[in-house]
Amino acid sequence: MKEAVELHKGQFIEELKQYLSIPSISSLSKHKEDVKEAADWTASALKKAGMENVEVIPTEGHPIVYADWLHAKGKPTVLVYGHYDVQPEDPIDLWETPPFEPVIRDGKIFARGATDDKGQLFIHIKAVDLLMKEKGELPVNVKFVIEGEEEIASPNLGPFIQDNEEKLACDAVVISDTSFSEKGQPAICTSLRGALAMELTVTTANSDLHSGTYGGGVPNSIHALVQLLDSLHEENGRIAVEGFYKGVPEPTEALRKEVAEVPFNEERTKQELELDELFGEEGFTFHERVGIRPTLEINGITGGFQGEGLKTIVPKEASAKISCRLVGGQDPQKVFEAIQRHVADNRPVGAKVDLHQYIKADPVAIDSKNPYIQKAADAFESVYDVRPLFPKEGGSIPIVEVFGRVLDAPVVLMGFGLPTENLHAPNEHFHLENFTKGIETVCKYLQEL
Amino acid sequence: MKEAVELHKGQFIEELKQYLSIPSISSLSKHKEDVKEAADWTASALKKAGMENVEVIPTEGHPIVYADWLHAKGKPTVLVYGHYDVQPEDPIDLWETPPFEPVIRDGKIFARGATDDKGQLFIHIKAVDLLMKEKGELPVNVKFVIEGEEEIASPNLGPFIQDNEEKLACDAVVISDTSFSEKGQPAICTSLRGALAMELTVTTANSDLHSGTYGGGVPNSIHALVQLLDSLHEENGRIAVEGFYKGVPEPTEALRKEVAEVPFNEERTKQELELDELFGEEGFTFHERVGIRPTLEINGITGGFQGEGLKTIVPKEASAKISCRLVGGQDPQKVFEAIQRHVADNRPVGAKVDLHQYIKADPVAIDSKNPYIQKAADAFESVYDVRPLFPKEGGSIPIVEVFGRVLDAPVVLMGFGLPTENLHAPNEHFHLENFTKGIETVCKYLQEL
Structure with a gap:
């Protein structure tokens, strides 16, 4: 599919720019209409990609966008989750270019939502689009559930999943809202911390x-x-x-070893972020502190x-x-009470x-040996020539735990961001190389399933 | 003079309203022109009152207004100091009526600067005005020095006093920028804390x-x-x-006794300000904490x-x-270094x-036995039928120390505010009763000197 991606990428990037120019900040009530516009935009992008049964479903908050294509008889069903809402732009004066006027510099697209999560979500929409264009059909069944409240902890998506267990039934949930370990080194996250704010x-x-x-x-x-x-x-x-x-589980030697495998250049991190020192809980390394310890x-x-x-x-x-990040068996409600x-x-x-x-959200642990995860690793390897790592991510995607539990399906966190892309900060950006290679990887993944 | 004040008070209050409607916030650069307007307004009010040699003197910051009337041969010279600048209005949403649209409710005039210090300063201008109207001359020589930078710690007035020692020479400096101990109980402050911010x-x-x-x-x-x-x-x-x-001096028994004489209703203070508890340095009373202890x-x-x-x-x-309030022999520079x-x-x-x-400013102590202070106490007593107290005030008026030191004259802090008039807070106001009685008191004072 590499050539096909190459052929259409100019068009895809133009569309992504449109998507990124909608200020869909879910936490600020004055942007309610913009969030709605982003929902409608997502729905029409799905329609254009050949998806069927496209719906913009109202909730008590911002709408959920649903779509599916279910004509691959006997084949597995993949549910793609993503979110079209973004973080506030504040502090606005530190942006080099306006957050909702996407600009390309040095192979990166700068805008709020570029990496979190419109850019990553759009990879899946364009992968489906391309497969439909090239083959007229998809190799597996695909459902999309795209929400507009991820940045405010998904208050309405949880109940929606509970109420629509059958409609959303699937063999795997695929989410691209995490990041590589570093440039050139893909990663499939196998642990998410819980959250409490x-x-x-x-x-x-x-x-x-x-x-x-x-x-x-x-x-x-x-x-x-x-x-x-x-x-x-x-x-x-x-x-x-x-x-x-x-x-909080006492980290085993095996876990500490696994965490230590993720590369970390302390000097470079300090230099890039202008930190005088690293600081955190005594007795733990940086990756342990941000990955397997609560904060x-x-x-x-x-x-x-x-x-x-x-x-x-x-x-x-x-x-x-x-806000707290929680791990293992920590119960958000009990932590709040403490x-x-x-x-x-x-x-x-x-x-x-x-x-x-x-907000509150339970921590999540995912078994990297699951075949849906190993297939995703294969797809990454075939495009990036290197096998992904399976890191414990420090962030929280509250809804992941609900997806896994209610739909009883493995969650595949195949992120295409980079940890240095300023998500939640001024000058958020996304490397276009990972946008195009991401489309290739997802096409490959769906074909190989 | 009571009848004369009664006769003109309607007119005087209308003028005060004009004065208070100028948003002369010295700390905010966007109000620079407003501060200038207040300086000009002050100058013309002084001219109208019959003062001579009226000048609006530019400085590196906001202007100083000077005026004098020096035809009382052989009589003492009184220098009146005040300030036409005001605090910011922030938080604006807690004002019941706009801070720069003066309104009268329950005998109080509500506006930023009502009690601190335009209302109190205007007492002196109108006292002079009235004496000139009634007698065609003043009983003593009077000089006015009015600045527009008191709320930002008078960066230019200190040097101005140093450079104009002769022009400003006087027998007493009179300042109305403090308050009564409580309603009906006048006070002449005999101590000001130093400041450091x-x-x-x-x-x-x-x-x-x-x-x-x-x-x-x-x-x-x-x-x-x-x-x-x-x-x-x-x-x-x-x-x-x-x-x-x-x-910081160890408080003597005599001083503690003097401080304890100022009335304090703890329950009423707690109720009015909705305080659960008072809190401060262990081993000291409320009035000691806010008057003779540093903070x-x-x-x-x-x-x-x-x-x-x-x-x-x-x-x-x-x-x-x-910010710190300093007392006794505390050196603001040394405290900053500590x-x-x-x-x-x-x-x-x-x-x-x-x-x-x-900013930094030295603490000040004033001897209440000085005749210029005792005469002021007499004037208060004749109008209010009660002898003023001589409290140790917790606030700082940085320039007071400079006036006393450079001009070698006693400083008479005859305040007409009340401690509950929300100075530096939303809904600042000034009791009109003290405005009119204040004019009477100042007339009486100048006549008796």
Whole structure:
């Protein structure tokens, strides 16, 4: 299929640019219409690719796009999952070019959603398109389920899967929303951490107070918040919340060896990201920390005066966004309750404390020996001339656990991104080489199944 | 003068409304023209009041307004200081009516600058106006020095005073920028705390990073910042910076007794401000904490994602605004250096730390037995039927120390505000009763000198 991809790639990239120019930010209500537009765009791209029964299914949030082609009698059925929603563009001033005006530089396409996940999802749509163009049919049965709420933790897709078990029945779920280990080294992720996100708000008074008149005599919401937040970690990087580590498996020697096989160039990482030092839980390597250990990270903090110059107030309220990555048998709900208890037990004098839960998702482990995964590895190898690794990914795709459990099918996480492509950050991009080779790989995979 | 004030008060309040409608926020560069407009407005109000040699003097920042009337041969000279600049209106959504559209409700005028300091300054301008109207002359010589940079720590007024020692020579400096102890109980402040303000910025990487890919394995700027900030205080409210308390006098029994004389209704304060508890340095009362003890307050904090919902990033940068109130022999420069050392000694792994100094000002103590202060107390007593208290004020007016030192004159802090008038906060207001009685009091004071 290499020649066919080569022939159409100019057209495919033009289409991808259109797709990427829709600001489908699911977390911001002002973009609701844009998210809808991206859903419709996805649906018509599927129709154009020859898929049938294309539906844009409304939910309480953003729509789910469904399509299928089920004429490969006796052949397996593959369900492709992806998402057409994207992260906010903030901080906007750090983008070199506007996030929703896709630009190609040095063989990379720059735009919000380029690698996460429109670019990777579009690989599957174009693979199907190409197979239909070349052969007039597909070698296997294919279903697509594309959602618009992945970046806000898929609140409606879980129930949809539960309610449509039969419609979605399949032999394997294929997802491209992860990344290579490094450039040229494909990877099929075999573990995803669970997730838990929340917001901690501290209130001390009904108004900001003059720090001259009241400072030193009344509680300060920011002091209280930093005291609480600082109490969440020990100095050695370990999380200090009692009960947090319950269900975290002690890593076996075999697992540590497997993790150590994924290449890691510490000096290059430090240089690229301008890190003075790496830092994390004592006693673990970088890949162990981000792959098989749980984390608790503060993602944002806000309180008091933030304008130019100064304003001498005692701030009445401050808050922080916190998220955890969970592993093994950690139960997100139990972890949330442990943090709730910690916050209550450590409440500073005069602080009213509120802990609001946003999302939770169970951790997932996948057996790399499953034939659907080994076939995917073969397809990668035939295109990239190197066998994929099977890393433990640090990220979370909450819906993966639901797909695996409800549909009782193996989940194949064949990612085409690179870890350096700034997903969730300014200047997100996607290597076009992996876009075109990705289409080849998926065609190969569907043909070989 | 009571009848004269009564006769003109409608007109005076209309003029005050005009003055308050100019958004002269000195800290925000976009308001530069508004600040200039307020300077011009002040100058013409002084001219209208019969003052002579009115000048709007440019500086490197906002202008200084000067005026005098020097025909009271053999009589003392009083220099009135005030400021026409105001604090930012932020947070704007908590104002019940727009900050620069003055409104009168329940005998109070609501607007940014109502009590701090346009309303209080305008008392002096209208007192002079009234005396000129009634008598055709003033009972003493009067000079006005009105600046537009008090809220940003008077960077240009200090040098101006140094360069114009002769022009500004006087027997007393009168300032109305403080407040009563409570409604009906006037106060002449006899102590001001020094000030020191700074911004602490922590950087860990050159980009926000995906918390799934990097979380737990790289330093998090917010973790580092909260760790540093939390290390600034002990749990008992004491400041943990080595050397911070150098120069702070041990309070004598006499001083503690004097401080205890200022009335304080703890329950009412807690109720009004919706405080669960008071909090401060162990071993001191509320009035000691805010009046004679130094403080270190975090005024604002920002970092990472602050939008709606969540964004699972490891933030690259976070910062906090910090200000200190200083007392006794504390040297602001030495305190800054002590904090710098503390920050360097406690620098978290992988954190690049920057501490930027905004302002500093020495503490001031004033002898309440000075005759210019006792005469002011007499004037208050004749209008309010109660003798003023002489409290130790917690706030800082950095320029007071310079006035006292350079001009070698007593500083009379005859405030007409109330501590509950929301200065530096939303819904700032000023009691019109104290506006009109203030004019009476100032007329009386000038006549009796």
